Structure formats: C-alpha cells, structure tokens
Amino acid sequence: MQKQQLLYKGKAKSVYETDDNDFLILHFRDDTSAFNGERVEQLARKGQVNNRFNAFIMQKLADAGVETHFEKQLSENEVLVKRLEMIPVECVVRNYAAGSLVRRLGLEEGQALSPSTFELFYKDDALGDPMVNESLSISLGWATKEQLEEMQRLTYKVNDVLTAVFDQGGLMLVDFKLEFGVYHGRIVLGDEFSPDGCRIWDKETKKKLDKDRFRQSLGDVIEAYEEVAQRIGVPLD
C-alpha cells in the first residue's frame, strides 16, 4: 500500500490517502493538546505509545466481535485503516463522574454512575465539541436513528469489554469517547482508543493515568500511559 498525500491534520494524528480508495494511513504524532487545541506540547514517545496502545485495544475489540477500522500497524507511528465516512457525533460512556459532567452538574469526582451513562457530543473544534442529543443529531442529518442506536449498542459493548481489560490490570475505566463511521453501509469503530480519549485511574489509589495528567499539569504524562500499557499487557518493545 503506497502512502499518498496528506488528507487531514488533526490535533494528534495526521491522515494520509493511499493508492487504494478503501484505505487510509494514520500517523500518530507526539503532539498533545488540551482545551480545544489552546495548549499543545510535544511529548516524547507519545505517538508510538498511542499507536501500540490503540492496536492492542482494537484487536481486543475485534476479538469480541466489534468491527473496527484497524487493519495493521505499519511502523512505530503509522497504522493502516479502512476509510470510513465519519459520523460527526462523538459517543461518551461514563462509569464514574469526572470532567465535564462534574463541572456541569456539580457532582463529586469519582461518584459511581449506575447504570453507566451515554452522551453525544458534536465534533466541531470551533464550537468546542458541544453536547447534543439524538433528536438534534437526526434533525441536522448527522446520523439516522438506526445508526445512533447501533453506535450506542456498540459503545456499551466496548465498555463491557474494556472495563474487564482494565480491571485485570487493577485499573478503573472511568469514561471514554468513541467515534464511528460508515464502511460499505456498516457502522464501524474509527479514530483511536488511547489514554488521550479516556480516563483511567488506579483502582486502589485513584491515581490518574490518562490525559488529565496533561490537562491538569500533573506531570509524568507518557510515563503514566506506559504504566497503563504495561499493566494491561500492551507490548511496548
């Protein structure tokens, strides 16, 4: 597969076309951003750690019957993926209160949410990814009712699979965000799953081991990502 021109440069990944219209190459960069790109820093090893982390998780999900865009890791920073027609609605599941939910409702961080919640956010950097709902998503033509139902079903399934994966490493999956797209008419998981797009805490100490370390300037960001990787069995070298 030949890498061709840059299609899109996101905040942490660059997307390249290939000579096959059905496939793209994602390049995981070391760029780390927060507050909608207001703060950006380069963190050494981040691209390769997230690439390996994502490959491991996507494989776990495929094994559990969740179709993903992941095809194969091409190099330290690159992965070959199916080209999806992305749906501009992000799916968030929360098992414990944190982040924007705590700010919005004044909850205590760490409060268990039972059953786990499901939220939708419109993917738009200029608007700051505002929270939306199913009705808006349908009326504005972002997705059909059937597509949203499938995205919700798959997101809860991912939660079940990954809660168990992290639990085995003594870790809590607090919340996470997924993005889906359409591939030959099917809803398929796209984007990435890495500590950039989820919250992971140590079960005993509640130490934060995800991008909140960057957002909250807690230090040792990539060291935390590597600790999570090592605890769930991601091969790092």
Ligand code: TMP
């Ligand atoms: P939030 O608490 O900021 O709403 O985020 C919930 C989870 O989803 C958290 O793990 C971060 C992730 N997330 C992203 O990675 N990108 C996004 O654009 C959004 C809305 C959430």
